Amino acid sequence: MADPRIVIVGAGPAGTRAAETLVAAGLRPIVVNEAAASGGQIYRRQPPGFTRSAETLYGTEASRATAVHATFDGLVGKIEYRPETLAWNVQDGALHILHGVQASRLPFDALIIATGATDRVMPLPGWTLPGVYSLGASQIALKAQGCAIGRRVAFMGTGPLLYLVASQYVKAGAAVVAVLDTSPLSARLRALPLMAARPDVLLKGVGVMLRLRRAGVPIHLGITPVAIEGDGEVALLRATAANGTALEIACDAVGIGYHLRSETQLADLAGCTLAFDAASHQWLPVLDQDGRASVAGIYLAGDGGRILGADGAETAGKLAAYAALADLGRTVPDADIEKLRSSQRRMDRFRRGLAIAFPWPAHLAAALPDETLVCRCEAITAGELRHVATALDAPEVNRAKAFSRVGMGRCQGRYCGLAGAEIVAAARGVGVEQVGRLRGQAPVRPLPIAARVDGA
Amino acid sequence: MNEQAADVIIVGGGFMGAATAFFLRQRGRSVILLERGLIGQQASGVNFGNVRRQGRHICQLPLANRSRAIWGRLSELIGEDAEFLKTGHLRIGYRPEHIGMMEAYRDASDPYGLDLELISANQLRQRFPFLGPEAIVGSFAPHDGHANPRLAAPAFGRAARRAGATVVENAEVDTIDKVSTDFLVQTKDGRRFRAPAVQISAGAWGNRLSTRFGEPVPMIVKGPQMGVTEAVPYALTPVLGVSTKDKLEAIYLRQVTRGNIVFGGTGHGPADLDTIRARVDPAVTLHQFTQLTRFVPALAALRIIRVWSGIEGYMDDDVPVMGPSAKVPGLFYAFGFCGAGFQLGPGVGDVMAELIDTGHTSTPIEPFHISRFAAS
Numbered sequence: 033m034a035d036p037r038i039v040i041v042g043a044g045p046a047g048t049r050a051a052e053t054l055v056a057a058g059l060r061p062i063v064v065n066e067a068a069a070s071g072g073q074i075y076r077r078q079p080p081g082f083t084r085s086a087e088t089l090y091g092t093e094a095s096r097a098t099a100v101h102a103t104f105d106g107l108v109g110k111i112e113y114r115p116e117t118l119a120w121n122v123q124d125g126a127l128h129i130l131h132g133v134q135a136s137r138l139p140f141d142a143l144i145i146a147t148g149a150t151d152r153v154m155p156l157p158g159w160t161l162p163g164v165y166s167l168g169a170s171q172i173a174l175k176a177q178g179c180a181i182g183r184r185v186a187f188m189g190t191g192p193l194l195y196l197v198a199s200q201y202v203k204a205g206a207a208v209v210a211v212l213d214t215s216p217l218s219a220r221l222r223a224l225p226l227m228a229a230r231p232d233v234l235l236k237g238v239g240v241m242l243r244l245r246r247a248g249v250p251i252h253l254g255i256t257p258v259a260i261e262g263d264g265e266v267a268l269l270r271a272t273a274a275n276g277t278a279l280e281i282a283c284d285a286v287g288i289g290y291h292l293r294s295e296t297q298l299a300d301l302a303g304c305t306l307a308f309d310a311a312s313h314q315w316l317p318v319l320d321q322d323g324r325a326s327v328a329g330i331y332l333a334g335d336g337g338r339i340l341g342a343d344g345a346e347t348a349g350k351l352a353a354y355a356a357l358a359d360l361g362r363t364v365p366d367a368d369i370e371k372l373r374s375s376q377r378r379m380d381r382f383r384r385g386l387a388i389a390f391p392w393p394a395h396l397a398a399a400l401p402d403e404t405l406v407c408r409c410e411a412i413t414a415g416e417l418r419h420v421a422t423a424l425d426a427p428e429v430n431r432a433k434a435f436s437r438v439g440m441g442r443c444q445g446r447y448c449g450l451a452g453a454e455i456v457a458a459a460r461g462v463g464v465e466q467v468g469r470l471r472g473q474a475p476v477r478p479l480p481i482a483a484r485v486d487g488a
Numbered sequence: 489m490n491e492q493a494a495d496v497i498i499v500g501g502g503f504m505g506a507a508t509a510f511f512l513r514q515r516g517r518s519v520i521l522l523e524r525g526l527i528g529q530q531a532s533g534v535n536f537g538n539v540r541r542q543g544r545h546i547c548q549l550p551l552a553n554r555s556r557a558i559w560g561r562l563s564e565l566i567g568e569d570a571e572f573l574k575t576g577h578l579r580i581g582y583r584p585e586h587i588g589m590m591e592a593y594r595d596a597s598d599p600y601g602l603d604l605e606l607i608s609a610n611q612l613r614q615r616f617p618f619l620g621p622e623a624i625v626g627s628f629a630p631h632d633g634h635a636n637p638r639l640a641a642p643a644f645g646r647a648a649r650r651a652g653a654t655v656v657e658n659a660e661v662d663t664i665d666k667v668s669t670d671f672l673v674q675t676k677d678g679r680r681f682r683a684p685a686v687q688i689s690a691g692a693w694g695n696r697l698s699t700r701f702g703e704p705v706p707m708i709v710k711g712p713q714m715g716v717t718e719a720v721p722y723a724l725t726p727v728l729g730v731s732t733k734d735k736l737e738a739i740y741l742r743q744v745t746r747g748n749i750v751f752g753g754t755g756h757g758p759a760d761l762d763t764i765r766a767r768v769d770p771a772v773t774l775h776q777f778t779q780l781t782r783f784v785p786a787l788a789a790l791r792i793i794r795v796w797s798g799i800e801g802y803m804d805d806d807v808p809v810m811g812p813s814a815k816v817p818g819l820f821y822a823f824g825f826c827g828a829g830f831q832l833g834p835g836v837g838d839v840m841a842e843l844i845d846t847g848h849t850s851t852p853i854e855p856f857h858i859s860r861f862a863a864s
Binding site: 120121123128135137410424425427431434435437440441442444473474475478479480481482483484485 | 771794795
């Protein structure tokens with residue numbers, strides 16, 4: 033019998049460890065990676081010709097990053113690697129991929145989806161001004177190109193990435209003029225019991241905060257964003273401090289982000305069941321402890337299934353690979369798997385702690401001024417969305433999308449969808465879980481009409 | 489539990505049902521519109537949006553003309569225009585035999601006022617410079633156009649409600665029983681409705697309901713394969729279609745003023761009446777790309793951002809089911825529009841309202857009568 037055909041999407045920490053595990057079991061998986069190099073977003077490699085050290089690029093995570101890179105590099109020749117390849121659809125046991133304009137179909141016996149996460153953003157007045165970036169993009173500019181997003185940079189949002197990116201900017205010599213966090217200190221204290229599940233990570237987080245303080249970066253907790261202002265470009269960030277005083281931060285660039293959102297499109301297209309996760313306010317694929325989705329042969333690993341961070345992703349990659357192997361009738365090391373599961377349970381406690389410490393500020397969506405753009409692609413405002421939710425009686429987000437175009441543009445709701453759902457829910461006076469989620473539709477990313485089937 | 493009564497109950501709140509409800513109210517008839525999900529959510533809301541008469545069976549043209557007249561008056565009738573634009577509709581042919589086919593259709597449709605204009609290859613290039621080199625003949629319908637299917641049926645539903653119709657969404661019909669002269673309709677959640685007349689306008693699900701009354705029809709269900717590009721400057725004014733008997737090259741497209749280009753054609757995908765899901769076959773999408781660039785080569789520079797499908801009912805003779813039941817007095821049908829119902833929607837509503845209200849129609853609909861399937 034031929035070896036089973038296992039396809040992995042993504043070559044970050046989860047995809048790398050999944051591939052490593054399958055190779056160790058004597059298989060030759062196919063790894064589809066949208067980027068040119070492995071590493072994912074978190075361990076993104078610098079372009080050829082750049083010579084910064086791993087310590088410079090990844091800080092305290094340098095050894096982990098180097099290990100993931102080395103593992104992947106060691107798999108060359110043992111896997112079928114397809115870099116710069118987009119997985120744009122999945123249907124009937126086959127992944128549909130595109131490399132350049134070459135389209136092809138990859139049938140699989142098992143599919144491990146390790147597509148990671150994107151920034152979670154919350155609109156505010158002025159967020160489309162040139163000079164406003166997501167936190168992830170701010171970090172990519174630094175990691176990939178050694179560029180800062182501005183000369184006087186403010187960061188606003190919540191979550192670990194907020195502080196991490198700010199400290200990386202400080203370390204790189206950029207002027208960070210302020211860090212504004214919507215989460216109050218009290219939330220962090222409430223989350224401590226859960227976050228204590230990973231004292232090492234907690235300690236690193238405290239270290240990042242201390243470095244920012246030592247560098248003299250003002251940090252404001254419990255703020256309420258007001259607006260980003262400027263004449264054609266960012267000049268001022270306005271917010272209200274926890275004590276009610278007005279904050280006016282002069283700056284020429286702003287990085288914003290509210291923790292992360294899982295990239296669930298492929299799982300959705302594969303027909304996997306998604307359920308509302310109250311902790312993160314997101315619809316996530318329903319998974320068992322090893323990453324099995326509701327559709328046989330589909331597995332999720334890493335931030336694409338749950339935001340467990342990079343080391344959680346490594347563990348999840350191994351677990352998903354073992355799950356696929358077990359389902360294909362291979363023998364798997366039960367004791368090792370039990371250890372990995374136990375580690376994941378700890379990571380998940382921490383994840384729930386993070387969600388308490390750095391909550392998604394849903395109330396901000398409800399309070400957005402009517403004229404604020406929500407959907408950048410289609411230029412739809414909060415007011416227009418509220419109109420279709422109430423006057424046109426759209427009871428859920430797909431109906432609101434049909435009437436208003438919110439989520440119909442190039443990003444297909446990946447960036448506006450979560451805030452849009454909160455606005456619809458608030459306008460109708462129901463919980464956000466009552467207004468559903470945008471149904472996934474192919475392609476996962478814009479697909480060139482110049483694309484042609486391989487060999488056709 | 490209380491029972492609601494009206495002159496007419498409409499089962500199915502797609503475009504046909506919503507428009508019928510609206511026009512029944514125009515005639516002063518009380519009406520209850522029952523919709524399983526949301527108004528215009530199925531095929532009515534996800535089709536291409538063609539407001540096209542050109543190319544229809546000649547027997548449909550009187551109905552299409554009545555509908556076209558309403559499209560031009562939407563704003564005054566229902567308070568919004570559903571983005572209807574009279575842009576014209578251009579069909580092109582790739583081979584010499586298409587010239588004769590287009591001439592024959594122009595002549596046959598001439599009495600119906602479509603004002604079709606046949607355009608030679610050179611003229612085509614001058615007037616529509618974006619066309620590819622293979623187009624050798626065109627047929628231009630100046631009064632046709634397009635509209636937004638996501639908006640049209642829901643707009644009729646809201647207008648019907650404003651006019652006094654009882655529009656009930658999330659009401660899946662369970663049983664329809666004729667008791668003496670009335671129909672008793674019960675929904676799955678136990679609500680009961682009564683009326684002396686019932687219209688079945690349940691689209692692809694129509695056959696399941698007509699079958700209950702002993703009138704099964706030869707219908708298959710399938711899903712159109714739609715897609716849309718990113719937005720680019722508005723340049724393709726008319727709705728565009730390829731006139732051909734070869735399904736694999738039958739692509740159609742239109743650009744909305746916002747800039748996106750909507751397209752479909754060259755094949756269908758599977759659709760499921762029970763799960764209420766229809767899929768886009770990735771192979772069809774990739775094949776459509778070859779036909780899009782053959783038709784309009786500049787499209788090769790664009791990217792698509794979304795594909796979708798819907799659940800449409802196709803009759804084996806490609807003609808809808810419309811008119812009174814052949815077996816049950818007071819029962820009416822309007823379904824099975826074979827993927828070409830969007831343009832007809834307002835006209836179907838107007839004609840069905842006239843039929844239910846007066847017992848006859850001023851527009852001929854005999855070719856659509858369900859009795860045509862009874863003999864076999």
